[in-house]
Amino acid sequence: MSTLSRDQIRTLMAEVLAAQGKQMPDDEQVNLEEIGFRSLDFSELALRVEDEIDDELNFDAPELRRIATVSDVLDFLEQLQSS
Amino acid sequence: MSPSPAGHAAGNRVVTQDFDGTWEQLQSLPLPPSSALAARHHLDAVRAVRTAADGAHELLVAGRSRLTADLRDELRAEGLAVVDVVDVGGSADTGDAADVGDTTGGPVEVTSPTTDREPVPGRVWLLTSGSTGRPKRVAHTLDSLTTVGGEQPPRTWLCPYAHGAYAWWQVVTLGLRHPGQDILFVEPDELDTWPARALEVGVTAASGTPTFWRQALYRDPDAVAALPLEQVTLGGEPVDQAILTRLTELFPAARVSWIYASSEAGASIAVHDGLAGFPAAWLGRQQEGRARLDVVDGELVIASPRRGAGVDDVLRTGDRAEVVDGRVLLPGRVASDEINVGGAKASAAQVRAVLLDHPRVAWAAVRGRRAPIVGSIVTADVVPVRTDGPGTDPLTEADLSAWCTDRLPDHAVPRRVRFLDQIPIKESLKSDV
Numbered sequence: 001m002s003t004l005s006r007d008q009i010r011t012l013m014a015e016v017l018a019a020q021g022k023q024m025p026d027d028e029q030v031n032l033e034e035i036g037f038r039s040l041d042f043s044e045l046a047l048r049v050e051d052e053i054d055d056e057l058n059f060d061a062p063e064l065r066r067i068a069t070v071s072d073v074l075d076f077l078e079q080l081q082s083s
Numbered sequence: 084m085s086p087s088p089a090g091h092a093a094g095n096r097v098v099t100q101d102f103d104g105t106w107e108q109l110q111s112l113p114l115p116p117s118s119a120l121a122a123r124h125h126l127d128a129v130r131a132v133r134t135a136a137d138g139a140h141e142l143l144v145a146g147r148s149r150l151t152a153d154l155r156d157e158l159r160a161e162g163l164a165v166v167d168v169v170d171v172g173g174s175a176d177t178g179d180a181a182d183v184g185d186t187t188g189g190p191v192e193v194t195s196p197t198t199d200r201e202p203v204p205g206r207v208w209l210l211t212s213g214s215t216g217r218p219k220r221v222a223h224t225l226d227s228l229t230t231v232g233g234e235q236p237p238r239t240w241l242c243p244y245a246h247g248a249y250a251w252w253q254v255v256t257l258g259l260r261h262p263g264q265d266i267l268f269v270e271p272d273e274l275d276t277w278p279a280r281a282l283e284v285g286v287t288a289a290s291g292t293p294t295f296w297r298q299a300l301y302r303d304p305d306a307v308a309a310l311p312l313e314q315v316t317l318g319g320e321p322v323d324q325a326i327l328t329r330l331t332e333l334f335p336a337a338r339v340s341w342i343y344a345s346s347e348a349g350a351s352i353a354v355h356d357g358l359a360g361f362p363a364a365w366l367g368r369q370q371e372g373r374a375r376l377d378v379v380d381g382e383l384v385i386a387s388p389r390r391g392a393g394v395d396d397v398l399r400t401g402d403r404a405e406v407v408d409g410r411v412l413l414p415g416r417v418a419s420d421e422i423n424v425g426g427a428k429a430s431a432a433q434v435r436a437v438l439l440d441h442p443r444v445a446w447a448a449v450r451g452r453r454a455p456i457v458g459s460i461v462t463a464d465v466v467p468v469r470t471d472g473p474g475t476d477p478l479t480e481a482d483l484s485a486w487c488t489d490r491l492p493d494h495a496v497p498r499r500v501r502f503l504d505q506i507p508i509k510e511s512l513k514s515d516v
Contacts, residue, residue, distance in 0.1 A: 019484060039425060043454035044498040047462075051499070059455040 028071040096265035115164040116202040119143040125268035128246040143208035144247035162200040221391035229256040230350040237263030241289035278306035288314035318342035349389025360410040425457035429495035463497040
């Protein structure tokens with residue numbers, strides 16, 4: 001299974017935000033609420049990652065931990081690919 | 084039922100890939116009293132019907148590809164011989180089978196039943212479409228399958244349905260019983276080219292699923308529009324206003340009918356006013372010879388005089404029903420319609436209807452897809468309308484997202500859209516929507 005780099009996931013996240021008329025912040029410590037990145041957006045991003053790697057992510061494997069910042073999103077999806 | 088095709092409709096024309104003649108000119112098949120015919124093509128199937136029309140046989144007709152080894156064993160255990168018509172220059176691969184000479188139309192191979200029982204003369208078995216697991220068998224007779232009454236104007240029908248399906252029998256019994264009802268059968272490999280053949284044969288009436296009509300209009304709308312159709316019939320799937328309107332506009336002189344029928348319930352609803360669904364005033368109505376229709380917990384419930392043998396008097400159809408502006412709409416199946424997006428419910432049928440309303444969408448299917456945090460998100464497969472010439476911007480996910488955002492709650496807007504370049508269609512002429 002191929003995996004996406006953190007930068008590639010970041011690009012996909014920017015696309016999800018753009019589709020909602022929002023912008024990807026430069027600062028990865030920005031809180032998701034501030035940029036309006038909601039659970040539906042997170043879910044869409046996860047499926048975009050799945051489509052890119054042509055494989056299903058194992059959402060059940062790790063506990064879904066608290067995801068509060070842009071950095072959390074990128075970290076989580078990066079780790080999920082290798083779980 | 085007249086005792087044989089030598090009756091008053093025996094002179095009706097039957098046209099298949101390899102035959103153009105009348106019912107009485109069709110060669111019969113040497114069928115055992117209880118038979119399941121594995122039809123290679125429509126000619127096998129209508130020959131079996133012609134043979135069984137004497138009322139002495141028990142018959143099941145299905146396409147050969149549907150009769151898997153498991154199903155063949157099951158049918159034999161139920162007392163049916165499995166019959167294959169032997170291909171010219173070869174033999175059907177049916178295992179331990181006995182050759183029986185067919186003095187009238189080529190050899191058949193008969194694989195005997197493994198259970199002996201007395202045949203039920205006149206019984207016609209239908210296999211359900213099997214979209215939710217193994218196909219079930221439903222018992223009818225040629226009488227219960229003949230649902231068109233009264234004098235009919237002379238017509239030549241197009242029959243694109245799979246051999247032995249309920250809708251196939253509807254067209255077949257029409258041709259077998261009513262004088263002046265000719266039939267052109269088209270095989271699955273003719274679905275791309277049928278309009279030219281229909282024009283050549285003189286088709287004036289056509290019956291098909293909404294997917295069949297969508298696909299035909301997607302592939303070659305001009306060829307379809309050139310047909311002198313007086314009757315256009317749709318059934319077998321949810322029918323939306325967009326396809327009804329398009330066909331009504333294309334054939335202004337034709338009667339456009341929507342028929343609700345199934346192997347279990349039989350033909351139960353017929354609507355000819357060009358509007359989706361049926362009048363809510365029909366709910367609860369009791370009329371001799373007609374089905375009683377009700378909506379119970381959002382599901383269409385039918386008590387049909389044309390139901391199959393052994394089917395419950397009151398049948399829960401599994402089809403979702405909703406009353407909107409005095410019409411009862413049947414947008415999809417109860418079991419597969421609801422998509423739970425983070426606790427909010429999205430209706431796949433409603434999302435699909437919104438997508439189909441887009442002027443550049445030819446076909447759409449909507450499903451839930453497993454997703455983290457919210458459980459499922461709404462996804463769609465879409466076939467865009469073909470555009471003429473260069474310079475037209477392709478339809479994009481963003482276009483559809485904006486269209487849906489204006490018409491649907493946020494959670495119901497498809498988050499992933501896949502564009503297909505063909506309308507998917509199954510042997511049943513349906514799509515999984």
